[in-house]
Amino acid sequence: MTSSPTPGLxxxxxxxxxxxRAVLRKVCTSSSWTSEVLARRPYEDLDALLSANxxxxxxxTADDLDEAMAGHPPIGRPEPGDPASTREQRGMADAPEDLKTEMRELNLAYQxxxxxxxxxxxxxxGAEQMREAIRHRIDNAPAQEREIVRTQLGLINRIRLTRLAEEGGTA
Incomplete structure (x- = not known):
């Protein structure tokens, strides 16, 4: 027996x-992803929504991933006025200035x-964990890094979808 949908769901x-569509685009800016998740409605429960994600x-596709990544600001520079971006990057907020500078440089080199x-x-x-991750990943082959990005984006979407389903507001 499945549980009934939450108010947000x-x-x-x-x-x-x-x-x-507008709500889902705040979760992920890929049009393809949004259309796919939208097409599978209605969702019985959060698990069904996460499976659709x-x-x-x-x-x-590679172009879809590019579109999705375009909706994410660099680490250390959350989107102004976007509570999800600020919340997700909280670990950089109190980082020492030298670490923030290093992250800007690493972000640029990565990009x-x-x-x-x-x-x-x-x-x-935390800020140090993010720095170590970018240092580790910057030497990856492009194809390997693209799949890591796909996985990371899926995790971000899952967090945002869970918040959406549980709270009913924006992701």
Whole structure:
């Protein structure tokens, strides 16, 4: 027996397509991902929604991933006025200035190497952990890094979808 949908999930299930699309685009800016998750409504429970995320993530093309990554600011520079971005990057907020400077430099080097922002599921990570992750990943082969990004983006989406389903507000 499945549990009934949470209030947030019920709102997502019953919202007009345009409203639901706008809410889902705050989770992930990939049009393909949004369309795939939207098409699978209604969701019985959070597990079903998270499974839809996983399936949609697996199907993203390189262009879809680029579109999704374009919606994420660099680590250490959360999107002004975006509570999700600020919350997710909380670990950099109190970092010493020299560490913030180093992260800006590493972000730039990463972006020059791979052509996109360094993407990591930063929730719960401290500044030093994020620095070590970018240092470790900057030497990856581009194809390997693209799959790591896909995984990290899927984790970020799962956190945002859970918040959406539980709280019913924006992701």
């Amino acid at each position: 019920s709102r997502l299930n019953t919202a007009e397509d345009s409203e639901a 996983d399936a949609a993530m697996a199907g993203l 020059q190497r791979f052509g996109h922002v360094f993407l990591i599921c930063a929730s719960g990570l």
